[in-house]
Amino acid sequence: MGLSDLAFADLAVEQDPAASRYKRFSDDLRLVSVPETYWGELQALRNQMEAHNSHRFRMVFGGMNLRVQKRDTPYGSVFIARRIASILRKLDDIGLPIPLVQTLRDARMRSGLLLFAGGPGMGKTTLGCALLMDRLERIGGFTWTAENPVEYDLQGSRGNGQCYQEEIDDDTDVQRVFMDTLRSGADTFYIGEIREQSAAKTAGLAAASGMLVISTLHADNPQQAILKMGMLSGFDGLAQCLRGVVTLRIDKEPAGGGDAR
Numbered sequence: 001m002g003l004s005d006l007a008f009a010d011l012a013v014e015q016d017p018a019a020s021r022y023k024r025f026s027d028d029l030r031l032v033s034v035p036e037t038y039w040g041e042l043q044a045l046r047n048q049m050e051a052h053n054s055h056r057f058r059m060v061f062g063g064m065n066l067r068v069q070k071r072d073t074p075y076g077s078v079f080i081a082r083r084i085a086s087i088l089r090k091l092d093d094i095g096l097p098i099p100l101v102q103t104l105r106d107a108r109m110r111s112g113l114l115l116f117a118g119g120p121g122m123g124k125t126t127l128g129c130a131l132l133m134d135r136l137e138r139i140g141g142f143t144w145t146a147e148n149p150v151e152y153d154l155q156g157s158r159g160n161g162q163c164y165q166e167e168i169d170d171d172t173d174v175q176r177v178f179m180d181t182l183r184s185g186a187d188t189f190y191i192g193e194i195r196e197q198s199a200a201k202t203a204g205l206a207a208a209s210g211m212l213v214i215s216t217l218h219a220d221n222p223q224q225a226i227l228k229m230g231m232l233s234g235f236d237g238l239a240q241c242l243r244g245v246v247t248l249r250i251d252k253e254p255a256g257g258g259d260a261r
Contacts, residue, residue, distance in 0.1 A: 003041045004062045006034070009121050013049065013079040017042045026082070026121025049079045054169060058084075058149045067151055085126065088152045091134040094127055100246070104131055107139045110187070112243035113207035115194075116216045117225035122248040124216035125151055125192065131214060132190055136161030141187030146177040148192055174199040178206050191215040197232050204235030207242075221247050 008022035017039035021031040034042055045061050052059070055070040066081040091101060104114075114131075116124045129152045132143055137159030145154065145165045154163045164184075166177050174191055175198055181189055189206050191199055194217040207213045219225035222245040230238055 001037065002062055003038050003045065004064050006038060008032075009083055011081045011083070013042060013046050013081060015046070015076045027119050045081075046079065049081075050077075054149075056149050058151060065151075067149065082121065084151050088133065088154075089126060089130055091127075091130045094123070094130060096127075103244070105134065105138060109212060109243060111207065111210045111212055112241045113203055113213045113215070113238075114243045115225055115229065115245045116214075116248060117219040117222065117245060118248035119218065119220060122250055124248055127246070127248065128190065128192075128214050128216050129154060132163065132188065133158055135188065136163060142185055143188040143190060144177070144181040144184060144186045145190040146174045146192065147190075148173075151192070171196050172198045175202045178202050181206075181211075182209065186211060188212045188214065193217060194229070194232065197234070200229060200232035201235060203229075204233045204238055204241065208235075208237050208240075212243075219247070 006022065007024055009024060009026045009028075011022040011034075012020055014020045017034060018036075020034045020042055022034060023031060041062070048059065048061060049068060049070070052068070052070075057068050059066050059068055063086075065084045065086050067084055068082075069080045071078045071080060091104070096104075103109075116128050118124050132145075132154065135141075136143060140160030143161065143163045145163070146168050147165060148168045148171060150165050150167045155165045156163065168174065168177060178189060189211050191203055191213065192215070194200050194203055194215050203213050203215055217225060217228060219228050225245045225247065226238075226242070
């Protein structure tokens with residue numbers, strides 16, 4: 001038995017392994033203490049986390065893909081690790097209604113903004129990346145990404161298309177990546193997550209520039225997502241360039257084994 005056998009979605013790794021707790025599901029309020037049998041491996045995980053210079057990064061440990069955020073507190077640093085799938089699901093395997101899948105695949109959707117919203121761990125990034133790969137394979141073109149951090153390895157030739165990924169250190173770097181992307185013949189621009197004003201404004205500008213923009217943000221329903229996007233971006237043309245908002249909810253299944261849910 002190893003840490004990879006622990007059914008967790010989010011894991012808080014503290015200096016004292018005895019204080020470390022985890023959630024089985026990202027929206028679960030019940031925290032579970034890490035059993036003592038895992039403390040040695042948990043300490044090894046923290047040692048590797050401390051070797052990273054960034055506050056947001058992706059790492060592989062014990063066969064698990066982890067997205068990690070470092071939080072500094074008055075009592076020491078805490079690392080929050082979210083377990084992500086090792087293999088990206090196909091769009092057909094995610095469980096979306098067939099009419100929605102057909103709409104997302106429409107080759108006539110060449111510009112505008114497409115948002116995937118939901119709470120933490122609802123599969124927003126999985127769906128966004130699965131759609132990117134599906135459209136590249138079926139439709140083609142160049143895709144560039146701005147991600148903090150990169151979660152899935154997407155770069156390379158994909159059917160009729162090609163994907164290039166750029167990992168950024170700060171969300172404000174989204175604007176720089178977009179300006180470079182404008183000069184790179186890109187057809188699709190993917191922003192890993194819209195968290196602040198600069199990224200939101202850039203998403204609106206990119207969508208109004210004849211490019212298809214796909215991104216994610218935290219919101220519980222489409223109305224909240226549109227309101228949040230409008231507040232962050234201050235973009236008057238949001239209604240004209242918005243192509244769709246998809247809000248995700250998932251059935252609760254154990255995250256053990258690192259499978260996407």
